[in-house]
């Protein structure tokens with residue numbers, strides 16, 4: 001039987017989607033606007049260009065595997081989560097949530113941050129949502145600019161780690177959709193990287209050249225982020241920068257560096273750059289290339305963030321390699 005829900009996750013089929021997602025996650029079903037489904041299906045556009053699938057030229061499988069085996073530096077994620085949870089939200093939508101990585105990391109932070117709010121993972125890509133559903137997370141497949149969430153249903157909505165994948169022309173629609181689905185007083189958070197920064201160049205010069213899918217996206221300008229959110233109706237809009245460095249540990253200085261390089265190259269799907277032999281020495285040969293991009297201007301680093309790739313010894317047989325990056329984060333209130 002085909003019901004509208006089949007289209008929310010085609011490969012699951014109605015029965016499985018309903019039983020796994022809506023029955024197991026009853027709270028999610030209460031957040032969906034049933035009356036919107038029919039018109040939504042008529043205008044639905046899930047065929048967005050995407051590289052996070054599981055086909056040969058896509059990098060989704062590598063990305064998901066690598067992210068799970070090397071969670072991002074927890075202090076960085078914690079800073080982002082603290083912005084998202086400024087007002088102690090109960091319901092949070094991750095609108096480009098991939099396979100729910102942020103939801104999973106947040107669940108593991110309850111000791112430091114208290115119990116996690118209900119994170120709903122939403123993403124346009126089929127493989128990402130399949131993976132989230134398999135992890136038992138409440139997840140739904142839909143474009144961020146056109147969701148079927150109830151108006152005024154979330155306490156916080158965020159776009160993080162991949163916001164540049166949303167075409168510039170679609171971005172105001174995403175912020176307006178965030179505004180629609182937030183409760184009054186709810187918070188939007190947008191994280192990405194500054195145009196022209198070394199990180200933006202890493203994406204446009206290195207990932208674009210050495211991955212199979214290419215990476216031709218515009219990043220953001222911090223002051224424009226603030227203006228754009230204000231123009232979409234948000235108030236108390238502000239922005240900040242957060243340390244978003246990759247931090248990888250190893251038993252020796254070379255192992256920490258080589259594991260970090262391997263992690264970064266695999267995460268970003270740089271298959272055309274991967275050495276033929278998977279050895280410490282081979283990965284270290286790629287260090288020079290990374291050194292041009294994992295570098296922070298001293299004015300920005302202000303002594304709190306490493307300004308270039310460095311390794312420090314943390315204790316006996318524990319070395320920490322830091323590959324510096326800085327995120328820009330804008331936030332506003334409905």
Ligand SMILES: C[S@@+](CC[C@H](N)C(=O)[O-])C[C@H]1O[C@@H](n2cnc3c(N)ncnc32)[C@H](O)[C@@H]1O
Pocket residue numbers: 048050052067095096097098099100101102122123124125128142143144145160161162163165166170
């Ligand atoms: C780099 S991935 C990051 C996923 C997730 N934020 C994470 O941290 O793992 C970017 C994600 O954005 C999703 N995406 C891109 N454009 C989108 C859109 N318009 N609506 C919903 N998802 C979108 C892609 O499908 C992809 O899963």
